[in-house]
Structures are given as C-alpha cells and as structure tokens.
Amino acid sequence: MLKTPSYRAYKELFYSQYSDLCNYAYSYLKDDAAAEDVVQETFIKLWEKHPEMIDMPNIKAYLYRAVRNNSISVLRKQTTEDNGNKGFEWVQDLSEDPEAKEIAEAKPHYDKLIYEAIAQLPPQCREVFTCCRVQGMTHQQAATKLGLSPKTVENYMGRALKLLRKYLQQYGLPICVILLWKILQPL
Secondary structure, three states: OOOOHHHHHHHHHHHHHHHHHHHHHHHHHOOHHHHHHHHHHHHHHHHHHOHHHOOOOOHHHHHHHHHHHHHHHHHHHHHHHHHHHOOHHHHOOOOOOOOHHHHHHHHHHHHHHHHHHHHOOOHHHHHHHHHHHHOOOOHHHHHHHHOOOHHHHHHHHHHHHHHHHHHHHOOOOOOHHHHHHHHHOOO
C-alpha cells in the first residue's frame, strides 16, 4: 500500500496542502488544535471514502470547500453546546451550592413563568408541546395521538420552542430551562 501511486499522490497532496488548509480552518475556528483536527479529519475522509478523487485536477478546491464546511459544522456544534450549557448554573446540586436557599426559593418563580409561557402558546402548539415535553411522547407518538403527520408535529415543536424562547428571554431565562423543567419536577 505504501508504494501505490494513489498513496504517493495522497501523501504529496497532504504535505503540500496541510499547512494552508490549517490556516484556512483557523480563519473560521480561531483555534489551532481545532483547525488541525478539521484538516486531518478532512484528509482521513478523503482517503477512506474518495480515494479516486486524489488525482483529480480540482482536488484543491474540493479540499478547501470540505475544510470550510467541516469548520462551519464544528462552529455550529460549539454554538449548540454553548447554548445548551446556559442556564445550568442554577440547576447545580443544591446540597453543595452555597446559594441553595436562593435557588430553591426561585424555583416556584421559574415554574410559574414556564406555565405562563406554555399557556401563551397557540392551542395546537401547546397541545403538541404538552404531548412531547410534558408527557414525554416521541414525535411519532404525538402525531398518532393528535392525528397529525410527524413532520407537522416537528414543525409545531419548533414553533413552540421559538415562542417559548422569546417569552422566557423577556425574563432573562434561557430556553434550556424549559428543557430541564420536566427533570426538575418533583416525583
């Protein structure tokens, strides 16, 4: 394998483009390690899935586009993770938190805001949201129960979350409060 023409072409391509592609990925990610990871993953995928492309004349353009797309995917994932972590600071273990009393006192306020936010939803969105988040149904189960298509349920859930986010942001609460709400309910 090490002496095959495709491997030599791959190796030559890797060494000739690696640093430029890392710089290109860095322009998106602003993190050297993440940029190198993106470029390495791009080359690995190229070798595993598209070895016939290595000798193509426009391979450089393909690599730049792939690195750009992979960098954007990494940024989206980071943004999603960052947004998902907002709000967890008030859901810490109450036994170890010095502000446990303050958090415990604030919980009824959060519950009230969540109930108000859900009540503000349009009827169909509220019904779908209640089925999926409060009752714990899957989109398919909710669709069957409500006589809707799964895609319609998905659309209503997206709309409901968007409206809830907008409502809760008025009070400085992140949307993850609504996602954690069921977990925080007393048994």
